[in-house]
Amino acid sequence: MQTELQPTLDRVTGLHDRTSFDARLNRYAAEPARQLQTAALLRLDIDRFSHLNESFGVQTGDEVLRSVARCLRECVPNALSIARIGDDEFAVLIEKVDAGTARLIADDALRLIQRRVRVADLPLSVTASLGVCELGPERTPLVLALHAAGLALRESKRRGPNACHFFTSDLLQSCEARTELEASLRRALAAREFRLHFQPQINLGTGDVVGAEALLRWADPTRGMVPPGAFISVAESAGLIGPIGEWVIREVCRRQARRLARGLATVPIAVNVSALQFHDPSFAEMISAELRIRDLPGQLLSLEITESVLMRDVEVVASTMRALATHGVRLALDDFGTGFSSLAYLKRLPLYRLKIDRCFVSELPASRHDAAIIQAVLSLARHLEVEVVAEGVETSAQAEFLRNHGCDIAQGFLWGQPLTGRDFQLLLNDVSAPSITQVSAPDAVTPGVRRRRVAG
Ligand code: C2E
Numbered sequence: 331m332q333t334e335l336q337p338t339l340d341r342v343t344g345l346h347d348r349t350s351f352d353a354r355l356n357r358y359a360a361e362p363a364r365q366l367q368t369a370a371l372l373r374l375d376i377d378r379f380s381h382l383n384e385s386f387g388v389q390t391g392d393e394v395l396r397s398v399a400r401c402l403r404e405c406v407p408n409a410l411s412i413a414r415i416g417d418d419e420f421a422v423l424i425e426k427v428d429a430g431t432a433r434l435i436a437d438d439a440l441r442l443i444q445r446r447v448r449v450a451d452l453p454l455s456v457t458a459s460l461g462v463c464e465l466g467p468e469r470t471p472l473v474l475a476l477h478a479a480g481l482a483l484r485e486s487k488r489r490g491p492n493a494c495h496f497f498t499s500d501l502l503q504s505c506e507a508r509t510e511l512e513a514s515l516r517r518a519l520a521a522r523e524f525r526l527h528f529q530p531q532i533n534l535g536t537g538d539v540v541g542a543e544a545l546l547r548w549a550d551p552t553r554g555m556v557p558p559g560a561f562i563s564v565a566e567s568a569g570l571i572g573p574i575g576e577w578v579i580r581e582v583c584r585r586q587a588r589r590l591a592r593g594l595a596t597v598p599i600a601v602n603v604s605a606l607q608f609h610d611p612s613f614a615e616m617i618s619a620e621l622r623i624r625d626l627p628g629q630l631l632s633l634e635i636t637e638s639v640l641m642r643d644v645e646v647v648a649s650t651m652r653a654l655a656t657h658g659v660r661l662a663l664d665d666f667g668t669g670f671s672s673l674a675y676l677k678r679l680p681l682y683r684l685k686i687d688r689c690f691v692s693e694l695p696a697s698r699h700d701a702a703i704i705q706a707v708l709s710l711a712r713h714l715e716v717e718v719v720a721e722g723v724e725t726s727a728q729a730e731f732l733r734n735h736g737c738d739i740a741q742g743f744l745w746g747q748p749l750t751g752r753d754f755q756l757l758l759n760d761v762s763a764p765s766i767t768q769v770s771a772p773d774a775v776t777p778g779v780r781r782r783r784v785a786g
């Protein structure tokens with residue numbers, strides 16, 4: 331067999347190509363003695379490679395591929411085969427290794443790649459995700475190895491970046507469940523099963539409703555009302571967050587414009603966006619077109635992005651937000667305090683608001699630590715001249731503590747569960763407020779707001 335004697339090589343990295351790798355794997359499978367040993371198959375994929383290729387060009391992309399290939403050769407010098415089996419995907423077949431050794435090799439590879447692989451001369455490190463499948467007696471049969479390692483890789487991608495996951499039979503089941511959920515979500519989008527609920531945001535000083543957060547729900551005919559936590563991550567990994575997120579933004583804009591057209595009062599509405607949405611080059615244009623078509627002041631829309639997902643996307647988010655800021659659309663940093671090195675973002679992003687995560691509010695006023703954190707955030711925000719919204723306020727004692735320490739705005743179950751669209755409209759209707767012309771003449775803190783006082 332020619333492929334065995336003279337393996338075909340990948341032009342970019344000099345590693346085996348997909349054909350050679352398959353041939354090696356088949357040859358390995360054909361030798362019964364080897365089937366009795368334990369071995370491991372690794373599949374590795376570079377995190378966000380297509381973004382890197384688009385931003386820095388194909389030559390830089392090729393350099394990254396070569397650099398990853400060098401790391402793999404260094405980590406597993408005696409592998410049976412190291413191959414580039416897809417655009418940015420690699421596979422490694424290692425014989426005579428047990429699970430513990432495979433784990434060490436995988437960790438080494440990820441660490442080395444993160445430390446060594448660089449993008450051009452920039453201080454940007456590259457990471458990869460790894461899926462590992464153990465082979466051998468009573469383990470995954472070889473014919474399934476590549477597929478099984480692929481499922482493990484998909485799981486790492488979901489948890490990643492820079493993650494490693496081993497294949498287990500549970501994974502097969504959860505992958506099947508995810509695949510089914512993905513299909514249901516596609517159907518839900520076409521069947522218009524998504525709904526928005528609205529959580530009022532209350533000015534703690536006056537009791538006025540000064541805004542609201544739109545929260546996505548899925549009205550599934552069999553599962554009932556499904557909360558976003560149960561499907562957002564699947565929507566993200568299935569590439570569905572773009573169309574779903576676009577629906578949310580269009581729906582909020584449609585509702586806002588309808589109220590304006592009817593001469594009714596409204597307040598700015600915040601939409602949660604996933605960092606992935608910012609990678610769609612047409613995201614900012616979609617929003618500005620929506621505002622333009624509906625003749626809607628951008629001040630009536632704001633975007634919330636969580637600190638944890640922002641970590642690796644801060645520049646993309648910052649440039650998109652600068653473009654949107656020209657229309658008046660503003661950015662809030664969600665779940666503040668739960669991510670890493672949060673303070674660095676405060677400088678780089680055009681923020682107007684920090685949202686203090688519920689975990690710092692729930693044990694107020696008893697917890698001295700949480701009280702200290704909240705006071706520090708409030709003082710930081712005052713100096714940076716950004717608003718603070720406290721999330722998850724459930725008791726009047728919490729609201730009072732926040733008010734006494736100068737927190738502007740809060741939201742939470744203290745004022746009730748998030749409202750259906752209809753109930754929220756009714757809440758807004760029940761106002762006695764200035765004329766609608768104020769909507770397009772925003773002031774610094776709560777532009778265009780018509781207010782309604784609520785108890786709490
Ligand atoms: P989040 O942005 O932190 O939203 C606040 C979550 O806390 C909501 O859960 C809300 O119902 C809940 N909550 C509000 N007040 C209280 C309270 O006083 N006590 C307690 N225990 N919980 C409270 P929900 O609606 O299940 O949303 C969960 C997460 O899903 C949101 O967290 C947000 O990250 C994400 N999400 C919601 N809608 C969207 C969307 O349209 N797009 C994207 N990408 N993510 C969304």
Ligand code: CA
Pocket residue numbers: 543602634664
């Ligand atoms: Ca939010």
Ligand code: CA
Pocket residue numbers: 664665685687688721
């Ligand atoms: Ca939040």
